[in-house]
Each structure stands twice: as C-alpha cells, then as structure tokens.
Amino acid sequence: MESLPMENRNLLLKNNEVIPKPERNGQVLNGETSRDPPDGGIRAYMIIVGSFLTNGLVFGVINSYSVIYTVLQKKLEDENIPNSESRAALVGALTMGTTFLLSPLSGVLTGLLGLRCTAVLGGSIAVLGLLLSSFLVDYVDVLCFTYGVMYGLGASLAYTPSLAILGHYFKRYLGLVNGIVTIGSSIFTVIMPPLMEFMIKNYGLHGLFRLLAVITVGVALCGLLFKPISVVVIEKPPREDGFKALVKTIINVQIWKNKKYRLWALSMPVALFGYFVPYVHIKKFIEINFTNVQDNLPLQCIAVTSGMGRLVFGFLADKKWVNRIMLQQISFYVIGGLTIILPFVKTFPLLIVVSLGMGIFDGAFIALIGPIAIQFCGSAYAAQSIGCMLGLAALPLSMGPPIAGLIFSIYQSYTLPFILAGISPLVGATIMFAIHFQK
Template sequence: MEVEAMGRPTETKSGLGMRSWLIVVAGFVINGLMFGTINSYSVIYFELQRVLKESGTIHASYKASLIGSLSVGTTLAFSPVAVILVDKLGHRVTALIGAFFAILGMFSSSYLTECVEALYLTYGVLFGLGVSLAFTPALAILGLHFKENLGIVSGFVNTGSAVFTIAIPPILKSMINDLGLNWALRIAACCMLLIPVVAIALKPPAKKAESSFPQEQNKRPLFNLEIWKSKKFIIWAIGAPFSLFGYLVAFVHIVKFASINFPDHDGKILVMCIGLATAFGRVFFGVMSDVKSIEKILLQQISFFAIGLLTILLVYASSWTVMIFIAFGLGFFDGCFMSLVGPIAYDMFAPEDASQAIGFLLGLCSIPLTVGPPVAGMLFDQSQSYDLPFFVAGVPTIVGSLILFAARCVKH
C-alpha cells in the first residue's frame, strides 16, 4: 500500500496484503452477525406481536414493530458518534466497544421478553448502539485499504448480512419453537462473542498510520462541517433519508402479511428469499459501481424506486408465487443501498472526510427508518389491512428516488 497526495490508498504492484483481506473477512462477519440478526427481526416480531395481542395489549403491532425499528434507527443515529470515536480511538477499539454493547443488549433482552417497554431500551437502543459502533468502523476502514474495486469489496462485505439473513430466520424460528424466545436471544448473544475476535483485524494501513501526526489528529474538529459545502452531498443527504421512510416496512411486516393472506405458507421463506437475493444484489451492484461510466447515485435511484414500487405491489399479490417474486425483488434492490454508501462517499471526498460523510448520512437516515415500520403497524392496527400501510410506505420511497435526480445534475 502507498498513500497518494490526496490521502487515497492504492495497491502496490505486489498486490494487497493479508491484513487487507483479513479486514474484508472481519467486515463480512461483523456485518453478517449484526445485520443478519436485525434483518431477521420479523421472526421475533411475529412472536412478540402474538404474545402482546393475547395479553390484551393495545396497539400490539405498533409496539412490537417499534422495537425492531428502534434497533435500526439507533444503529444509524449513532453512526456520526461512531466515526468520531474512530477518529479518536481507532477502528479496532470502537468496534470492540460496539461488540460489548451489542452482546449486553441482546443478553439483557432475553430476560425482559414480557416487558415491551424494557425491550425498547435493551433490544432497541442498547443493541442498536452496539451494532452502530461495531459496523461503522468495519465499513469506513475499507476505503483506507482499497482504492480499486472498492465497490465490489464493499458489496462483498455487505453480503455478510444477506448470507446470515438466509441462515438465521429458520434457526431462530426453530429455537423459539423449541426453547422459547428467551433462550433464543441468549444463544444469539453468545454467537456475537465472535465479533470482538474478528474486530482485532480492523487496523488502518501501516504507512497511513505512520504518516499521521498525533498533534494534527488532535487538532481535527469533532464534526467536519466542510462536507456540508458540497451541494451533491446535501442533495444525497436529503433524497436518501426521504426514500427510507417506507424502505423497511415490507421487510418488517412481510411475515405478518403472509400469515394473513397466505396462511397455508411459511412466511419465513420470504425472509430467506430476501436474504438470498440481497446477497446477489450486493455483489451485482458492487461490480456495477466499479464501472467508471456508471454513476453510483443512479444505481441507488433505481433501487429506491424499485423497492417503493414493489412495496405497493404487495397489496396486489394474488398468489404465493407472486409473493416469492416480490421478495426476491425486494432483496435484490436492497443489495444496493448499503453497498454503495461507502463508494459514493469516497467518490465525493478524501478518506479523512469520507468517514464522517458516511456517519452523517446514516445518522440522517435513522429517523425515517425508525418511524416507518411503527407507523405502518399503527395503520394496520386501525384498519386490520396492509393496503394503506404498504401504499403509504411505497410512495415516499419513489419520491425520494426522484429527488436524487438533482444530485446527478450537480458537479462536485
């Protein structure tokens, strides 16, 4: 590795070192365990919603979906904090702190499954905080080790969540049926002990570290406001969060929707289909983003528009086959967003600025991602139908994709 004048790392003629590939593997595992668990929340949601409804809880769907939304929202909301900790403590230490909070949140949740308010804090906030502090360093460090093929590398790392999303739902469902939700969460917490093991690999390139002066590092402001002078970034930071209001609604509610409309079929199969398609989508969009003639934001536009349209089309699904096709479509286009966040940020800014750009963007995305699924759950509680919730979720996602046209018209 060597560092260019602008701070961008490049591969040496001898190729990438073992450390760089260990970081890819570490990112794959961290992304897989953390987001694979988050993406499988629909299995937990279905069980919680059933328990709450049987106990006579008002707005059971809303309260159960809020727990999952809080975990996603907290994950993204603390991304700016995560990148600041990365600047001050380093990628490795930040990820280790995140692993501690994630394990603590999951394990404590296993003792509080009958108290939904407590789960807001333990599963929603504490676990989400841990995911943020563990995942953000694993994503931000990729641009320091890879210049060429950053898209495909980022896509492969983000494929971890897709692969784990395929495996976790049936295992989680089986554990809930055989052992109960309490023990299922405890076993999940034990599995996350692998995170601190692989997080040890998260270290910046040696020459990059040698060229950094501690006194200059300490003089850097906590918040890099220079990135907000980029009109292209501002448009991206408006359009992407707008699209994400309804982004997760289908993913959270699809199992419940299937149980109502297709009671003879197993809804978790749809989650597995989404995971399988997401794995392919992340590799596909990663490869496409490395094609210099293709603008990366255009790929995000297409994916947002498609997810919004497919969410609306769920209402008109007339057969299980159609549901399978929609699930594959949702998963495939879901493979675009997170895979391209890093490459787009590193296209706009130098590495020392890109990490905070990633953090700020994900922080802004936290609000709509948190609000969307509970709003859909509340609308369902009132109407006992998913027609309105899916329509309300799909429209903003489509509108947000259209907003991003402005970013393509601005020169950075």
C-alpha cells in the same frame, strides 16, 4: 451512463494545493502523505472477512426481527394491550433506527479511539444488550431499551467502521469489495429466521437472546482486525492546541460543504422512510393472507437475491462509465414500486417473485453506500460521511414500521401501510436528480 468523479481524497485542500494528506484512525493528518491502498494482500483479505462477518452478524439479526415480532405481538395481544402491532414493531424499528441514528457518534469515536477500538466497543455493547434482553423478555417496554437501543448502539459502533476500513485497503476494487462484504447480511438473513424459530420453539425468547449474545461475540473479535494502514511522515507543521483544534480533528464539518454529498445525505432519509416496513411486517402479512405456506420463504428470498445484487452492483460500481448515483436511484424506484405492488399480490408464487425482485435492488442500494460516500468525501472521511448520512436517516427509518403497524390496527389491512412505504423510495430517488446538476 455518465460517470461522476470516482473519489475526492483531498476534501480539505484548497484549489491550488496538490499535496495529499494521510489517514490515521479515519482522520487526515497535516504534513504527512499516505500510501495508496494495496488492493490486495493477506491483511486486506482478512479485513474483507472481518467486515463480511460483522455485516452478517449485525444485520442478520436485525433483518430477521419479524420472527421476534410475531411472538411479542401475540404476547401483547394475549395481555389485551392496545396497539399491540405498533408496540411490538417499535422494538425492532428502534434497533434499526438506533443503528443509523448513532452512526455519527461512531464516526466521532473513530476520531478519538480509532476504527478498531470503536468496532470492538460496539460488539461488546451489542452482546451486553442481548444478554440483558434474555432476562427481560416479558417486559416489552424494557426490550425497547435493551434490544432496541443497546443492541442498536453496539451495532452502529461496529457497522460504520466495517465499511470505513475498506477505503484504507481498496480503491480500484472498492465497489466489488463492498458488494462482497455487504453480502454477509444477506447470507445470515437466510440462516437466521429458521434458527431463531427453532430456538423460540424449543427454548423460548430468553434462549434465543442468549444464543444471539454468544454469536455476537464474533462482532467484537472481528473488530480487532480493523487496523488502518500506517502512514509515511514527511514533515510536521506547527501543531494547533486548544478545544477548537480538537473538535476540528474529531468532527469534520467540511463534508457538508460538498453540495453533492449534502444532497445525497438529505435525500436518503426520505427514501428510507418505508425501507424497513416489509422486513418487519411481511411475515404477519403472509399469516393473514395465505395458508399452508412457508412464511419465512419470502424474507429468505429477499436475502438471497439481495446478496446477488450486492455482488453485481458492487462490480458495476467500479466501472468508470457507471454513474453510482443513477444506479442507486434505479434501485429505489424498483424497491418502491414493488413495495406498492406487494399488498395486491394474491398468489404465493407471485409473492416470491416480488420478493426476489425487491432483494436484487435492495442489494444495489446497500452495496453503493460506501463507494458513494468515499467518492464524495474520500476514504479519510468515510466513517463520518457514512455515519452522518445514516444518522439523518435513522428517525424516518424508525418511524416507518410503527406507523405501518398503527395504520394496520385501524384498517386491519396492509394495503395502505405498504403503499405509503413504497412511495417514500420513489420520492427520495426523485430528489437525487438534483445531484446530477451540481458541478
């Protein structure tokens, strides 16, 4: 496959300028030069561990929402509340949607507070959201705010820095490191469902939320590790003052002048419209169509092979002959096709096979987000480029599961919801072909 330029570190330089500019708190500073990423060392390996745990703790909880969904849906159904499926799905969809929607805010805060402070703040807000949720489990509408919005905000502020910091410490092995870091969510997604079911069975939802609050303290502690590499100052030109200069320092509009990045960022919301639908509804789908089976097993299979996919595709992303965009397109085509097949599966072993396939290419899509953003915009703008893309994807990502639940409540079947969820990745991947025609 034809490869794309590996990284544009000097996004703001004019064509005749060659002096590299440094990064501090995720921003480029005029008149200074940055050291190359060390690609190793104790400090860099500690960053991997911190980012790994952050991804695992945040998305292990979010991806396992189907366990909470079944409890909330049954509670609403017992109270004879209409559209119980879509209302219960909305709580989890808001969590994922808010995590992505507020990612641009996370990018802005890294310019004001730095990567480390932003991550610690995010972990603290997530803990508070879960703690409040433990006292409000009987009020689903309030959970939309405490679990959906508050936890999503905290997850967003912690997640974006955990990817952006990798570009400060790794360049040659950036793809592999992204794969290792993002495998954290796969491992925790395997662990979380049985743990969450045990807590709900023995201590109820309030006990579960309190345990998750204690575990999420680890996200704030990991954020303390996210210190960008220091820079060597060589000269300082006259300093610009005023509000306009401050805004230019915090928010970089130049990333949108990059045509490849713009096309990529605009195609991702289309592709991600149905992405979260299987995570929310697969357990309910199994309960309706299968008996005497382990209903958490398909979700755990997705998580296991997703981890494998992140390592494999992260490794491939570092190869000069590999086209990262093409790899992400292939992953979307496979995910979309398997999601469409899902409602027609009649045997549980075949459902496991489909889940394993979905997981592998789910890992490919996730592992490539950081390397592609840094490839287009450079490590100095990783937080903002990742954050803006995820922010655009937030609304369709949030709408997918509730719409699927609403369609199910009308037709009492998951055939149409899963088919529609599978079409969106196919369309998004097709739009991404336009990237290859840009110089």
